[in-house]
Amino acid sequence: MNTTDSKEEENESSRIEAKLEEPPVKICPHNPSVSCASCRLNELCLPIALNKSEIHQLDEIVERNRPYKKGDHLYRQNDGFKSVYAVRSGSFKSYVVSDSGVGRVTGFFLPGEIIGMDGIASKHYANSTQALEHSSICEIPFFQLEKLSHQLPNLQHHFFAIMGNEIAKDQQIHTLLSSYTAEERTASFLLGLSSRFAQVSLSPVRFLLPMTRGDIGEYLGLTVETVSRIFTALQRKGLIEVNNREIELLDIEALRNIIGAN
Amino acid sequence: MNTTDSKEEENESSRIEAKLEEPPVKICPHNPSVSCASCRLNELCLPIALNKSEIHQLDEIVERNRPYKKGDHLYRQNDGFKSVYAVRSGSFKSYVVSDSGVGRVTGFFLPGEIIGMDGIASKHYANSTQALEHSSICEIPFFQLEKLSHQLPNLQHHFFAIMGNEIAKDQQIHTLLSSYTAEERTASFLLGLSSRFAQVSLSPVRFLLPMTRGDIGEYLGLTVETVSRIFTALQRKGLIEVNNREIELLDIEALRNIIGAN
DNA sequence: CGTAGTGTTGAATTGAATCAAGTGTCGTGG
DNA sequence: CCACGACACTTGATTCAATTCAACACTACG
Numbered sequence: 001m002n003t004t005d006s007k008e009e010e011n012e013s014s015r016i017e018a019k020l021e022e023p024p025v026k027i028c029p030h031n032p033s034v035s036c037a038s039c040r041l042n043e044l045c046l047p048i049a050l051n052k053s054e055i056h057q058l059d060e061i062v063e064r065n066r067p068y069k070k071g072d073h074l075y076r077q078n079d080g081f082k083s084v085y086a087v088r089s090g091s092f093k094s095y096v097v098s099d100s101g102v103g104r105v106t107g108f109f110l111p112g113e114i115i116g117m118d119g120i121a122s123k124h125y126a127n128s129t130q131a132l133e134h135s136s137i138c139e140i141p142f143f144q145l146e147k148l149s150h151q152l153p154n155l156q157h158h159f160f161a162i163m164g165n166e167i168a169k170d171q172q173i174h175t176l177l178s179s180y181t182a183e184e185r186t187a188s189f190l191l192g193l194s195s196r197f198a199q200v201s202l203s204p205v206r207f208l209l210p211m212t213r214g215d216i217g218e219y220l221g222l223t224v225e226t227v228s229r230i231f232t233a234l235q236r237k238g239l240i241e242v243n244n245r246e247i248e249l250l251d252i253e254a255l256r257n258i259i260g261a262n
Numbered sequence: 263m264n265t266t267d268s269k270e271e272e273n274e275s276s277r278i279e280a281k282l283e284e285p286p287v288k289i290c291p292h293n294p295s296v297s298c299a300s301c302r303l304n305e306l307c308l309p310i311a312l313n314k315s316e317i318h319q320l321d322e323i324v325e326r327n328r329p330y331k332k333g334d335h336l337y338r339q340n341d342g343f344k345s346v347y348a349v350r351s352g353s354f355k356s357y358v359v360s361d362s363g364v365g366r367v368t369g370f371f372l373p374g375e376i377i378g379m380d381g382i383a384s385k386h387y388a389n390s391t392q393a394l395e396h397s398s399i400c401e402i403p404f405f406q407l408e409k410l411s412h413q414l415p416n417l418q419h420h421f422f423a424i425m426g427n428e429i430a431k432d433q434q435i436h437t438l439l440s441s442y443t444a445e446e447r448t449a450s451f452l453l454g455l456s457s458r459f460a461q462v463s464l465s466p467v468r469f470l471l472p473m474t475r476g477d478i479g480e481y482l483g484l485t486v487e488t489v490s491r492i493f494t495a496l497q498r499k500g501l502i503e504v505n506n507r508e509i510e511l512l513d514i515e516a517l518r519n520i521i522g523a524n
Numbered sequence: 525c526g527t528a529g530t531g532t533t534g535a536a537t538t539g540a541a542t543c544a545a546g547t548g549t550c551g552t553g554g
Numbered sequence: 555c556c557a558c559g560a561c562a563c564t565t566g567a568t569t570c571a572a573t574t575c576a577a578c579a580c581t582a583c584g
Contacts, residue, residue, distance in 0.1 A: 096437055104437045118433055120426025126433060146419060153412050160408065163425040164382025170432035171380055171388060175358055175366045177439035178483030182572065213531065221440030223573060228532055244531085244581080444540065474562065485541060490564055506549080506563085 034088075035059050036138075044112030044199060045086040046140070046162070049154050057148060058155065063139040064088075068131040074115065076128040081119030083139045087111045090135020091210040094118075094127040095218070105218040108132075108211060110193075111200045114162055132210040177221050180259070185220040186230040187258040190240065194249055205252070209245045296350075297321050298400075303374040303462065307348040308402070308424070311416050320417065323406040326350075330393040336377065338390040343381030345401045349373045352397020353472040356380075356389040357480070367480040370394075370473060372455075373462045376424055394472040439483050442521070447482040448492040449520040452502065456511055467514070471507045 036042055036059045037052065046058060063083075067090075068074065074085060077096060092109040106127050109115050119125040120142065149156040176188055198204035209216075217227045234240045239255055241248040249255065298321040299314065301307075308320060325345075329352075330336065336347060339358060354371040368389050371377050381387040382404065411418035438450055460466035471478075479489045496502045501517055503510040511517060 096433075098437075098441075102441065104441050106433045106436050117426055118430045121423045121430055122427075126430045146415070146422065150412065150415050150418060153408075156412060156418060157408060160421075160425070161383045163422070163429065164379055165384075166429050167425065167432065168380045168383055168388045170429065170436065171358075171368045174368050174432065174435055174439065175360075177436065178480065179360075179364065179366050212529090218440065224531075225533085225574085226572060229572095232532075475564095476562075486563075487542085487565085488540060490562095491540095494564075 034064075036062060039088070041086070041088065041112040041200065045114065045138070046145075046155065046158060049158055050152065051154075054152050054154060057152065061141060061144040061148060063141070065137060065139050067134060067136040070131055070133050072131045074129040074131070074137065075119075075125050077125060079125050081116070081123045081125055081142065083141045084114055084116040084120075084145070086138040086140065087113050087115065088136045088138055091132045092129050092135060092137075093132055093211060093215055093219075094129040096127045105211075105215050108193075108215075108219065110196050113196075114166075117163060117166055132215075182220075182222050182226050183230055183233070184259050185222065186216075186227065186234070187239075187255045189216065189220060190247065190249060191252070191255055191259075194252070204249070206246075206248045209247055296326075298324060301350070303348070303350065307374050307376065307400070308417065308420060311420055312414065313416075316414050316416060319410060319414070323403060323410060325401040325403070327399060327401050329396060329398040332393055332395050334393045336391040336393070336399065337381075337387050339387060341387050343378070343385045343387055343404065345403045346376055346378040346382075346407070348400040348402065349375050349377065350398045350400055353394045354391050354397060354399075355394055355473060355477055356391040358389045367473075367477050370455075370477075370481065372458050375458075376428075379425060379428055394477075444482075444484050444488050445492055445495070446521050447484065448478075448489065448496070449501075449517045451478065451482060452509065452511060453514070453517055453521070456514070466511070468508075468510045471509055 036046070037055045039045075042055075050058065074092060087109050089111055091111075092115060093105050094107045094109070094115065095105045098104070109129075115129055115137070116125065118127060145155075145159065149159055176185055180188065193207065193209075194204040197207050211219075212224075213227045213231075214224045216222075217224045220227070222230075231240070231242050234255075235242050237254075239249070239251045239258075241250055298308070299317045312320065336354060349371050351373055353373075354377060355367050356369045356371070356377065357367045360366070371391075377391055377399070378387065380389060407417075407421065411421055438447055442450065455469065455471075456466040459469050473481075474486075475489045475493075476486045478484075479486045482489070484492075493502070493504050496517075497504050499516075501511070501513045501520075503512055
């Protein structure tokens with residue numbers, strides 16, 4: 001998923017000083033010295049609709065942490081809420097564990113997407129979030145984001161939009177879980193991933209799943225076995241090609257029809 | 263559900279002039295002349311944490327529309343997004359209809375709760391919302407709310423919190439739908455209603471359901487028949503008492519255990 | 525190279541949906 | 555004010571989609 005490795009993981013000292021005037025065309029997504037202005041994700045995450053000086057101000061509050069290894073936690077359920085996070089590279093899942101230990105995945109996060117908004121209201125994160133692979137993030141201390149939003153109407157507007165988008169997305173999942181069959185859920189999930197990959201300029205028809213079948217099942221309210229069976233069935237119908245974590249969507253139109261038929 | 267009827271439904275002229283210095287102790291929840299400062303719901307909806315002058319400013323942008331009859335629409339799917347709404351009295355449901363005509367309820371709204379945040383990002387409402395009974399609302403034009411939030415940090419903070427709360431709530435429903443049984447979902451739904459009624463000083467153990475079994479089923483991803491059967495089963499177990507729309511929770515602890523056992 | 529985690533496939537089971545038939549309730553108009 | 559019709563709700567019998575249980579294959583990593 002990531003185009004390069006992270007060679008400069010611990011290079012913390014130079015990050016704030018990154019120049020803004022001339023985007024330095026850094027392409028390494030793990031590189032902690034990439035500023036918001038030069039980040040190729042900046043249309044997705046917060047800086048959209050901000051001008052140069054505004055981006056610079058945002059840039060100053062963003063903390064570019066060292067990369068996370070697979071399985072590392074960004075935060076855990078009930079931790080005090082402090083920041084929201086923008087995925088810079090890699091991917092994350094968030095999940096809750098019930099008292100009896102049954103886990104349930106509540107979301108997957110790809111580059112450019114914002115993590116942690118569930119903690120804003122209660123001041124404690126409602127779920128745990130961990131890296132699915134070697135990943136890096138931008139940490140945005142929330143009280144500073146609020147303060148800055150107050151100065152920059154564009155930023156306030158954009159963050160309202162991001163939260164509104166999250167709400168709309170969650171409600172779509174509500175519909176999906178309350179009325180779709182296993183096949184419809186799975187098709188919808190694959191199409192959703194596809195368009196999210198497209199947003200970060202990755203192929204929408206051929207990609208690697210960062211999560212296990214078990215994760216997908218927990219997310220969609222299905223068992224591992226069912227997810228596996230549906231994948232095989234879709235493959236037999238010629239709609240997709242599956243090899244382990246590698247997915248190719250062979251007939252997107254037909255996948256859409258599965259859902260449309262609902 | 264409402265303590266009084268609305269006798270002054272069309273009294274639009276006097277509403278802005280409502281005095282703020284001396285809360286006029288209007289108790290009729292449909293009464294359009296009740297200002298934010300004197301509204302008994304103001305801890306739930308937007309004004310919490312605002313001072314007198316701030317509430318006054320908010321008050322000026324709020325439009326107190328005439329009451330809605332049962333079945334009236336607040337807005338419809340794909341309508342241009344203009345406002346969010348605070349329920350003043352009564353109740354609403356929002357729902358989406360798929361291409362094939364199958365409807366799915368995405369939410370219920372009780373007094374003090376905010377409707378319409380799903381439209382913020384896309385500028386179009388993602389679902390339709392209609393009154394479940396004779397109800398009244400406060401309409402808050404969103405672009406004015408944004409402008410005012412920019413002047414009042416407390417308001418900005420509170421609206422971020424309201425949206426964050428919605429996100430956290432939606433994720434709980436995700437978990438519910440993806441792993442709870444019909445009985446667990448129903449118990450959880452009843453307990454949720456119970457605490458929401460408690461917030462507006464109504465009895466948490468004895469209340470009227472504003473929605474049909476069908477609505478509940480669509481919301482919980484179950485059929486009418488299943489909801490009905492579960493109600494009967496819970497009643498036989500002595501956990502609740504059902505008479506039509508009238509519900510009494512006889513053993514809240516046991517209801518909690520149904521979910522806890524998950 | 526071995527082992528834990530991940531994935532596949534089959535057979536049996538089951539929780540909820542569907543199909544079906546009925547009763548109860550409410551609002552409307554005569 | 556009552557009768558009618560539409561809708562809301564209940565209950566039972568049957569079906570079915572997805573889970574559970576089980577056994578095994580693959581892979582990837584220390």
